Amino acid sequence: MASGRVCGLIRRKHLQNQVIAYRPIGIIESRHTLKEKTPIQPVYARGCRGKAVVFEEFSAGLQDLEGFSHIFLIYHFDRAGSPRLKVRPYLEDVEHGIFATRAPSRPNAIGISIVELVRVEGNVLWLDGVDILDQTPLLDIKPYIARFDRIENTRNGWQDAIDEEVARARGRRGFEG
Amino acid sequence: MASGRVCGLIRRKHLQNQVIAYRPIGIIESRHTLKEKTPIQPVYARGCRGKAVVFEEFSAGLQDLEGFSHIFLIYHFDRAGSPRLKVRPYLEDVEHGIFATRAPSRPNAIGISIVELVRVEGNVLWLDGVDILDQTPLLDIKPYIARFDRIENTRNGWQDAIDEEVARARGRRGFEG
Numbered sequence: 001m002a003s004g005r006v007c008g009l010i011r012r013k014h015l016q017n018q019v020i021a022y023r024p025i026g027i028i029e030s031r032h033t034l035k036e037k038t039p040i041q042p043v044y045a046r047g048c049r050g051k052a053v054v055f056e057e058f059s060a061g062l063q064d065l066e067g068f069s070h071i072f073l074i075y076h077f078d079r080a081g082s083p084r085l086k087v088r089p090y091l092e093d094v095e096h097g098i099f100a101t102r103a104p105s106r107p108n109a110i111g112i113s114i115v116e117l118v119r120v121e122g123n124v125l126w127l128d129g130v131d132i133l134d135q136t137p138l139l140d141i142k143p144y145i146a147r148f149d150r151i152e153n154t155r156n157g158w159q160d161a162i163d164e165e166v167a168r169a170r171g172r173r174g175f176e177g
Numbered sequence: 178m179a180s181g182r183v184c185g186l187i188r189r190k191h192l193q194n195q196v197i198a199y200r201p202i203g204i205i206e207s208r209h210t211l212k213e214k215t216p217i218q219p220v221y222a223r224g225c226r227g228k229a230v231v232f233e234e235f236s237a238g239l240q241d242l243e244g245f246s247h248i249f250l251i252y253h254f255d256r257a258g259s260p261r262l263k264v265r266p267y268l269e270d271v272e273h274g275i276f277a278t279r280a281p282s283r284p285n286a287i288g289i290s291i292v293e294l295v296r297v298e299g300n301v302l303w304l305d306g307v308d309i310l311d312q313t314p315l316l317d318i319k320p321y322i323a324r325f326d327r328i329e330n331t332r333n334g335w336q337d338a339i340d341e342e343v344a345r346a347r348g349r350r351g352f353e354g
Contacts, residue, residue: 012204015314016232020199020253022285024192041325054276055193058284061262063274067334074251074287076197085238097240099231099318102325107235108199108316110251112289114328137192139285141276146331147344148218148279151291154323157244167324 024137026054026123028075030130035079037173040090041102042115042129044171049118050130052138059123062141066120070144073127076137077111080104091162091170100157111136114144201314203231203300205252207307212256214350217267218279219292219306221348226295227307229315236300239318243297247321250304253314254288257281268339268347277334288313291321 030050032038039045052073054062065071082105088094089101098106116128125141207227209215216222229250231239242248259282265271266278275283293305302318 011312012232015201015204018201018314020201020314020316022197022199022287024195024197025284027189027192043325055189058262058276061275061284062277063263063272064277064335065274067332067337068277069330069332070328072289074285074289085235086240095240097242098238099235100239100241100245100320102319102322106317107202107238108251110199110287110317112249112251112319114326135188137195137197139197140283140287142279142289143277143334143336144328144331145279145333145336146328147333147336147341148220149291150327150329150331151247151321151323152327153246154321154327155244155246156322156324157320158241159320159322159324160244164324 022139024139025058026052026138028052028073028132028136028138030132030134032133035133037175038133039131039173039175040171042113042131044168045129045131045175048128048130048175050127050132052125052127052141054123054125056123062120062123065143066117068117068143070114071117072142072144073113073115073132073138074140075111075132076139077104077109078137079133080109083107091167092158094158096158199316201316202235203229203315205229205250205309205313205315207309207311209310212310214352215310216308216350216352217348219290219308221345222306222308222352225305225307225352227304227309229302229304229318231300231302233300239297239300242320243294245294245320247291248294249319249321250290250292250309250315251317251319252288252309253316254281254286255314256310257286260284268344269335271335273335
């Protein structure tokens, strides 16, 4: 038992120091160049076109993607600033743990956006609902699949207390579509 | 114009060679030790309990997470094997581009699961719907927020052709909850 616990501790220590390295598979191009004027989520960025340019070496991986109306973009928040464990999210003036928010200043600055896939042209994905800064490094693309990703009957923590109209008005951050 | 294009090419070359380094924020513990017996998605893993153990240094980031019924776990597929650009996904015997599937053998082996958050005890998240191998390194946690993430009226590409009952039977991969 004791040696099992020691092994567990050693494994955990090893894992804590592990570095996981990724390389961009492409780049996101958008009209957003200022963080403070970028909509906070795709749902508040309707009419905001942009594209994901996938590096040619990965083009073959896009086959059959155009059948999906929505995709997850997974990207690196390269202008997020230092990580913080407590933040005041944009929609509320109350502090929350970073993992209870979608704020960029995370221990690992990974961003996720569910955007609309308008069309695919070779290695370029034309998108709508882009809430991502121009020139952001793209790490992965996954299809949004309703049977996996559309969850009914959720509780949404502090977000449930925020009025939908307020969220819409604030979340768009002045972007004119 | 020409110099602008050259700058663009240099920037792209730079980005392609960039290494983005993350460190695990915790570890996922589950009953799944064999890839081929692990359900392919949380929706096929109901009754499969597990936990995410967040390293103590990040505990403060969990504040207010327990208000959410569902969370995104973002993790590293550490046993994914070599990346491939074309795969036959588990639910269909037809080849698709890797980015049109959720298969693990991706250029950047990043996994996303939307799991049910049963309760939070200090730095431990008790989960249901775990479709993740035991001892998987955890990279990030985000709340599932219905107003951002529940997309109505989607087209789901090759997934739309798969019968729901077949998907359920195959997706569970024999896991007895």
